[in-house]
Amino acid sequence: EVQLLESGGGLVQPGGSLRLSCAASGFTFSSYAMAWVRQAPGKSLEWVSAITGSGDTTYYADSVKGRFTISRDNSRNILYLQMNNLRAEDTAIYYCAKDDVGVVNLIDYWGQGTLVTVSS
Amino acid sequence: EIAMTQSPATLSVSPGERVTLSCRASQSVSNKLAWYQRKPGQTPRIFIYNIFTRVTGFPDRFSGSGSGTEFTLTISSLQSEDIAIYYCQQYHNWPYTFGQGTKLEIK
Numbered sequence: 001e002v003q004l005l006e007s008g009g010g011l012v013q014p015g016g017s018l019r020l021s022c023a024a025s026g027f028t029f030s031s032y033a034m035a036w037v038r039q040a041p042g043k044s045l046e047w048v049s050a051i052t053g054s055g056d057t058t059y060y061a062d063s064v065k066g067r068f069t070i071s072r073d074n075s076r077n078i079l080y081l082q083m084n085n086l087r088a089e090d091t092a093i094y095y096c097a098k099d100d101v102g103v104v105n106l107i108d109y110w111g112q113g114t115l116v117t118v119s120s
Numbered sequence: 121e122i123a124m125t126q127s128p129a130t131l132s133v134s135p136g137e138r139v140t141l142s143c144r145a146s147q148s149v150s151n152k153l154a155w156y157q158r159k160p161g162q163t164p165r166i167f168i169y170n171i172f173t174r175v176t177g178f179p180d181r182f183s184g185s186g187s188g189t190e191f192t193l194t195i196s197s198l199q200s201e202d203i204a205i206y207y208c209q210q211y212h213n214w215p216y217t218f219g220q221g222t223k224l225e226i227k
Binding site: 043044045046047050059060061062095104105106107108110111112113 | 154163164219221
């Protein structure tokens with residue numbers, strides 16, 4: 001059974017940093033691309049960042065480029081999202097998501113999400 | 121960035137009704153169009169990809185159609201368990217983008 005367990009969310013002041021983690025199990029982690037998708041209050045879903053199974057290619061939404069860094073540890077089956085210089089508009093539930101193939105394509109499994117609140 | 125626009129935002133329907141949801145892309149997405157279903161309290165679930173290919177095991181009352189920039193999700197006979205928010209998503213160009221969703225409600 002595929003399981004994705006996010007952690008690391010919380011309340012942070014504008015300009016602050018957080019690192020989200022996603023512990024994956026139930027599949028061969030290195031064979032699949034992974035992504036972070038967020039949903040802000042009252043808004044739709046937004047792909048934030050994605051990374052191929054090998055980790056050699058990363059993708060970022062323009063809204064987070066230069067501030068967020070996605071990475072993965074294939075030896076420990078963990079996906080990360082380092083978020084720096086956080087803004088109020090980054091407030092959202094962040095979902096860890098598994099792709100259906102090794103390149104960035106379609107999400108077939110989602111974690112339950114972790115809430116990030118950026119506020120002073 | 122390709123913008124995805126769904127209509128209507130909310131739809132009130134009776135069980136047994138035929139339902140049609142629309143999704144429009146701001147530019148062609150080729151055949152890279154998927155639909156996700158999100159029931160209350162759950163995470164989204166993909167059920168159609170490549171415009172009309174249904175995920176194995178998903179009810180065949182759901183069907184996708186369209187091409188280029190105009191797409192449609194049809195539910196042939198609405199069941200109570202189909203109450204959810206439906207999102208379309210393009211995966212033709214990064215950043216992949218979702219529509220704002222159509223919420224189905226029971227009339």
